[in-house]
Structures are given as C-alpha cells and as structure tokens.
Amino acid sequence: MPPRVPSLSEERIAYLEGLVHRARSAAAVFTQYTQEDVDRIVKPMVVAGLEQAQYLARLAVEETKLGVMEDKAIKNMVATEFVYNYVKDKRTVGAIHEFPERGLVEVAEPIGVLFSLTPITNPTSTVLFKCIMAIKTRNAVIFSPHPSTWHCCGEAVRIMSETAVKHGAPEGVFTCLESHTMDDNAYLMHHKDVGLIDATGGPGAVKAAYSSGKPALGVGPGNTPVYLEKTADLNMAVVDIITSKTFDNGTICASEQTVVIDDEIYDVVLKKFADLGAHICNEQETELLARTVIDPETGCMQPMAVGQKATDIARQVGIPVKANTKLLITPIQGVGPEHPLSFEKLFPVLSVYRAKSVEEALRVCVDVNHAGGLGHTAVVFSRNDEVIGKFSEVINAGRIIVNSPGSVGAFGGIYNDMVPTFSFGCGTGGGNSTTDNVNVYHYLNIKRVARRTQAHMWFRVPNQIYFNLNAVENLRRLVSRSTIIITSQALEQFGHVDIVRRHLPKETLVHVSVIPDAEPEVKVVMQGVEALNLYHVDQIIALGGGSVIDAAKIMKLKYESPEADLEELAAPFMDIRKRVVEYPTEKINHARLVAIPTTSGTGSEVTPFAVLSDKTCGRKVTLADYSLTPDVAIVDPQFVMSMPKGLTADTGIDCLSHALEAGVSIYASPYTDSNAMQAIRLVFKYLPIAYQHPHDEEARSMMHNAACIAAIAFSNAAVGVNHALAHAFGARFGVAHGRANALMLPHVIAYNASVPTKFTPSPNQRGYVAHKKYATMADLLGLGGQTVEEKVKNLVAATEQLLDQLAIPRSIADLGISKDDFEQAMPDLAKIAFDDPSWRSNPRMPLVSELVDLFWSAYHGRSLPKGAVASKQQTARGIYA
Numbered sequence: 001m002p003p004r005v006p007s008l009s010e011e012r013i014a015y016l017e018g019l020v021h022r023a024r025s026a027a028a029v030f031t032q033y034t035q036e037d038v039d040r041i042v043k044p045m046v047v048a049g050l051e052q053a054q055y056l057a058r059l060a061v062e063e064t065k066l067g068v069m070e071d072k073a074i075k076n077m078v079a080t081e082f083v084y085n086y087v088k089d090k091r092t093v094g095a096i097h098e099f100p101e102r103g104l105v106e107v108a109e110p111i112g113v114l115f116s117l118t119p120i121t122n123p124t125s126t127v128l129f130k131c132i133m134a135i136k137t138r139n140a141v142i143f144s145p146h147p148s149t150w151h152c153c154g155e156a157v158r159i160m161s162e163t164a165v166k167h168g169a170p171e172g173v174f175t176c177l178e179s180h181t182m183d184d185n186a187y188l189m190h191h192k193d194v195g196l197i198d199a200t201g202g203p204g205a206v207k208a209a210y211s212s213g214k215p216a217l218g219v220g221p222g223n224t225p226v227y228l229e230k231t232a233d234l235n236m237a238v239v240d241i242i243t244s245k246t247f248d249n250g251t252i253c254a255s256e257q258t259v260v261i262d263d264e265i266y267d268v269v270l271k272k273f274a275d276l277g278a279h280i281c282n283e284q285e286t287e288l289l290a291r292t293v294i295d296p297e298t299g300c301m302q303p304m305a306v307g308q309k310a311t312d313i314a315r316q317v318g319i320p321v322k323a324n325t326k327l328l329i330t331p332i333q334g335v336g337p338e339h340p341l342s343f344e345k346l347f348p349v350l351s352v353y354r355a356k357s358v359e360e361a362l363r364v365c366v367d368v369n370h371a372g373g374l375g376h377t378a379v380v381f382s383r384n385d386e387v388i389g390k391f392s393e394v395i396n397a398g399r400i401i402v403n404s405p406g407s408v409g410a411f412g413g414i415y416n417d418m419v420p421t422f423s424f425g426c427g428t429g430g431g432n433s434t435t436d437n438v439n440v441y442h443y444l445n446i447k448r449v450a451r452r453t454q455a456h457m458w459f460r461v462p463n464q465i466y467f468n469l470n471a472v473e474n475l476r477r478l479v480s481r482s483t484i485i486i487t488s489q490a491l492e493q494f495g496h497v498d499i500v501r502r503h504l505p506k507e508t509l510v511h512v513s514v515i516p517d518a519e520p521e522v523k524v525v526m527q528g529v530e531a532l533n534l535y536h537v538d539q540i541i542a543l544g545g546g547s548v549i550d551a552a553k554i555m556k557l558k559y560e561s562p563e564a565d566l567e568e569l570a571a572p573f574m575d576i577r578k579r580v581v582e583y584p585t586e587k588i589n590h591a592r593l594v595a596i597p598t599t600s601g602t603g604s605e606v607t608p609f610a611v612l613s614d615k616t617c618g619r620k621v622t623l624a625d626y627s628l629t630p631d632v633a634i635v636d637p638q639f640v641m642s643m644p645k646g647l648t649a650d651t652g653i654d655c656l657s658h659a660l661e662a663g664v665s666i667y668a669s670p671y672t673d674s675n676a677m678q679a680i681r682l683v684f685k686y687l688p689i690a691y692q693h694p695h696d697e698e699a700r701s702m703m704h705n706a707a708c709i710a711a712i713a714f715s716n717a718a719v720g721v722n723h724a725l726a727h728a729f730g731a732r733f734g735v736a737h738g739r740a741n742a743l744m745l746p747h748v749i750a751y752n753a754s755v756p757t758k759f760t761p762s763p764n765q766r767g768y769v770a771h772k773k774y775a776t777m778a779d780l781l782g783l784g785g786q787t788v789e790e791k792v793k794n795l796v797a798a799t800e801q802l803l804d805q806l807a808i809p810r811s812i813a814d815l816g817i818s819k820d821d822f823e824q825a826m827p828d829l830a831k832i833a834f835d836d837p838s839w840r841s842n843p844r845m846p847l848v849s850e851l852v853d854l855f856w857s858a859y860h861g862r863s864l865p866k867g868a869v870a871s872k873q874q875t876a877r878g879i880y881a
C-alpha cells in the first residue's frame, strides 16, 4: 500500500511511483552483481567526477550563490578521489569480513532503494559521494536535492548515472526528482519500497526522515567550539583556523564557530589573525553583526550571510574593512541567546572568547557545544596531552579534531586518518543514529554468519596427590620453615595430629590451630588468619573433613591477600571464565596448602570450592575459584578407618552424587568422564563393603580414592540439580548433605534421563546425551539391559539397592517430617533450590514446578519397587513419563 498523502494528484503519484519502480528494478538486478562487477563500475565514475569537478563546482556556485568555486571543486575531488581511495579495496559484496578463529563471517547485503536528501551547502560533492557509495554497495538511489540546487545536482546525478550505466550498472540506478514539494518527500519517505532514508540537510529534513518510521541516516547541525590553548603552535593554529573557516565561505557544518583562547596568548593570537587578513571587530561592529547576521528571534543564521565572502557581509551590514579581508572576528563575552554570535555561523564570521583558566575555557567550549552543536565536531589546539584528554572527555562530539582544521579535518583522509565523508553523524546528542563519518558500511545490511564454536575446556587438579595407606609419609618431602595444622578437636583427640606431626621434617616449626565448630565461620576463619600471621607460616596443613579443609582454603586466601572481600568474591556467576568478580592475584604472603581429608565424600582436598557460614547474617557464602584448590592432597585411608557407619554411608553417597552429576553435566568432557565413571564403579563395588566391614582396608582405601576422583570430576564439570535440591532441603530440615543427596538421587536420574521440558544450553554437547551417559554407567556396572531405557532403569534400581544396603531412609517421610510441614516449606524449598547455582550445569533445565515434583517424589520415596531390575524383555518407558 502506498502511503496516503492527500494533496498529491494522481499524476504526481504516478510520477513518484515511476521513480520508485525504476529504482526497485535496478536494485533487483544489482543483487546479482559481484564485487568485481561493482568495482569495475566505481572507478570510471570516480574519474568522471574528477574530470567534472570544476564544471559541477561552477554550476553549484552559480545556482546557489553560496561558497567559493575553487573550494567546491576541491570538495568534489575529495568526494571522489579520497572516498575512492578509502573504498577501493573494501569488500562490500558477499563475505566482507571473515574471522576464522571465531567461526564468524560477515556477509554484506544491499539495502535496495535509498531515498537521499542533499543540502544546499555541499550539493554536488554530496551527490558524487553518495553515488560512489551506492554503486559500491549495490543500491539504487532516488535523489531529492535542496530546491536551490536542482540544476547542479541534476547534472551531478546525470554524470554519475551515465558513467555507471555505461560501465554496466543497471538502468535506473540513480534518479533525481526534477522538482519537489514536502509532500513528494513525505510520499517517498514512507514508501514501502524505500529501504533507507539518507538525509543530509537542514534540521527539518533530518527530523522528517527520522519521523518517517523508516531506518534513516540523518545528520545534525554543528556549532564547533575550538579551544586554542597556550601551549599550542600558534602560527599553525591560526593558519589552520583561517583555512578551515573560510573554506567555501564557511559552509561546511564542521567549520569553526567560536575560538576560546587562553588569556596569556589572546592578544598575540588576535594579532596573528589580523596579520593574515582577518578583521577584528570592535564592540560596535560585533554588536552590529550580532543583530544582522543572526535572527534574534530564532538564533538561526540569516540567509543573506550564509556562504558569502567576509567583505560582502561587512559591506552589507556597513562595517568598513580592507579589500583583502578573509574573516570577521567577533569577540564575545558569553554563550547563549544573549550572545547570538555564539551560535552556528556558516559564513566567515568567527567568534573569539578570552578565557582566564583552562577550567573556564573548557566550560565555554562545552557551552558552545551545547548551543546547537551536540554530537558534531570540536577542535583543540594544544601540545598538552592532559588538556587534550580533558577536552575530549567533556565535549560531546563525534569528531574531536586535534591540532588541525575543523571543516577540512572532519572530512577525513586529509589531516587525519578518519573515514572520508560528506555526512557527519552526530550521535544521540544530535538526534542521530550514529556518530560515525557516514560511509559504505552504513549502506549495507551486514549479516553475521556465526558457526558453532567450541569453547576451550579445562582440567585442573592439585599439583600433587598422594594416596594409599601411609601416604601421609610424603609430608617429609615438603620443605617448610613454619607450618600450621588446622584441624578439629575430635581429630586432635584421636591422635591424627600426632601422626601428621611425626611425618613433618624435623626442622619445621609446627603449630596447631583447632577449629571449635563443625562448620567454618567467618570469625573462626579470621582468628585462624591471625595465627598464620603470628607464626609467619609458609605451609598450612588442613586435617579434617570438608569443613576444616574449606576453612583452611579461606584462611590461606585472606593470609595471602588480606584485601580480599569474601562477600564480593561470593558474587554469583554463570561461567567461571567470564565471571565479573576476579580473585586477587597480588599476594603479600605465600603458603602451601596441604589437604588431608578424614572423610571420604566431599573431596574438598582437590576442589576449588569453599563454603563459609556467616552467623552474623545467618547465611552461607560459597566461594569458587581455582586459586582455592589445595596445592597438595594426601588421600591416606588410615584417617578414615574409624569413620562411623552412618558417616560412611552419607559421605559415600555424596561422592556417588558428585560422580553421577559430573557424568551428565553440560561441562562433562572425556577428561572428567574418565574420573566420574571410575568413581561410580568404585562406589558401587566398595561402599557396601566399607559400610558393612569398616576395617576392610581395601574398601576404605578405594572409597577414599573414589571420593577424591569424583571430586576431580566435579571440580571440572560441576554438579547438578540433585545438589540444588539437597542443599535447599538439607539446610531447611537439618539433614546431612550426603543423606539429603541420597533422598533425591534415584528421582533425579529418572528426571534427567527423560525428555526435558527445557534443555540447558550446552555448547559442549552434541544433542541431549544424559540418558545415554546413564546407560554407559549401567554398562560399566554390568547391570544388563538392551535399550537405553532399560539400562537407565537398571541404574536407578541399582542405586535404590545400594541405598537399601546402606540402610539410608528411602523417603523424606521416613525421616519423620510430616506432610504438612513439608508442604508448608515447599514454596521456600523450590525458590531456594531454583536460586542454587548447582543446577546450572544440569543437562535438563528445571522448571520450578519440576523442582516441586522432584521434592514430592523424594518425600514419597522409592521410584521403583524394591529389587526391580529390567530384563531383556521388559521395557522401562514408564520412568520417562
């Protein structure tokens, strides 16, 4: 549907539709062109533009009565030669940028039909520039020139069009409205076949373009402030400013408008201006200009002055000047409506301001910048990098030009390495969509073809792991001047500390610090850090269960980096490699951490995790970073021979949960799988024996190894939803971690093995593999079954059977927790479990409702009848439901 513009006649609509039709047809043909095709067309167009530069400049001056023919010819040459130099080797068709190491390809696609408005100030140069960009990017353009530039722009479009078509461009690639009204523009701006409006013109045209609802490239007005600082090269600065401000009689919107000059150099600078042909206006002359060249009502320029010579302006307003006067300089005392000459003046009238300090100078430059020039251009002349830096910070401009002319500098490619352009984006400050020098890339839709990449994975473990009976003897290899043993009261009483002490080299000074509580607490940890400092330790031996080892990890962190903020370091993260908060790397102390576990479950001796209670605010802080991993782990079963049966069962199932969860984690890798699978095999074989026969040395030793091996797996692959549920449930009802895991385990296996409602994004995996991984585990355990379903069912049954063997309660109800209490706790349980980071590596992303279902399954218990094992004939689709 064409847009509705009621005042347009049918005839006029037919004319406009004809233009669009031609452009659309050309654009359609153009899509088939190759890079070589367009490059072959662009070059002769550039040559034609260069050949006709003077002709078109002359036409523009004659028609607009603005500017200087010689300067306009230079603009036409910049618009062709400089732009060509920038675009000639650029790929703008098909794959334009390739990043093989990132699996990314950028593919250029033309926009189709562009509707382009061009200004009165740079009419032909803007047309030449846009035509070259359009051919290079395979777009067709309908031009709507400023009404005072029909002829010169029409000629420029004709020359470009004829040359382009002659060298192979599709017919109708450029067309130009022969005359227009606002309604014509509105019709075309809203036309469905126009893909982009490129509006270079006055604020009205730009606003109309942005208001059309179409994608638009519109550029804003300028009001370029210049800071001429006392360290600048004054001769260079004055010549640059005069060159720039008088170029094409000041019509370029990036040209200098107000020069703020340091007090110390003000008089010298004005004399240099005068010596080079500027007329310094006195107070009356300045006042006269302010009243005549700027509209006092609107603050806008009077047309009689725009693009005129300084001498002509002076004559018109009645200021006597020398015949060779290039520039009128008007001293001003402020910025804003009371000082009209502080606004944009696209003619050779330049305001100057005397600043008493850098601060004042910057403030005035900011004021000028805000008085109609936000986002456009600003200039600073200085040899002081600090001043240049400050200026760049405080000024809102897409282009900050340093020690060079504003207008000729902003074009790019002449005084600096900016992209050559005739369209200066002013960013949001100027109400534009970009701050760029508009260029070919703005005429393209750039598609990103992103191939799947495989993130680098890791496998990090302590430097040394000693295992098997009497592995503690290896302590004698560890040279230390001052060692502290962190342990618990019970272990000291058992004589474990004495065993450790016996194996330390004789010259080592040994201290012992006993943690009073079962769980490490901030206060206790900080007392430990005091002891580390007191004894200037270089080795910390953590002898105990997971809590003691965790406490020692945090003591080491605070001893080495006292500034470490535990609260901050506990900030949540999704990917450890991209985390927001980083652990300290600067250390004032260094200590080796040796972990000797006295339970077979948490595996804290090899993990990068530490949990700390903060009783003052009643919560736990979990720290995770590979810098927390102990340096040495000693996995000696002599320290677990006396573990009570209940603890053996609970910690053993915690270990199994670690291995099962790491095995199906989205971060699982062949490296972690080898550990997870072996740990599962060891647990199923040796945990029942260690439970039934606590003094069986082999079983104890293998379970101790299993806990460490499973921890190596989950240190690198993380855990899953089982731990999220167990953390929430265990904390709420005071149930030991391993036991809480056990209650969830069979249900979570069945849950993860079924078709997920929501998949967890897992770039490391090809497809959903959790059920197949469980089947592999079942195979490893020799559980039988033909299909994946049967094998998973057998794994669930074998897990149930193991839990039975360990006499672990098989339901939450069996713990004596009433249904009412559980129901009441459920909203909190579900919320806390969902907030737990553990499940983020789970293969199946849990919905809160699914967490609730899992909790209730655990409440009611057993997912399969006791002793149920799938035979070859049985199918076990039931558990997938």
Ligand SMILES: [Fe+2]
Pocket (backbone or CB within 6 Å): 602, 654, 657, 658, 723, 737
């Ligand atoms: Fe655990």
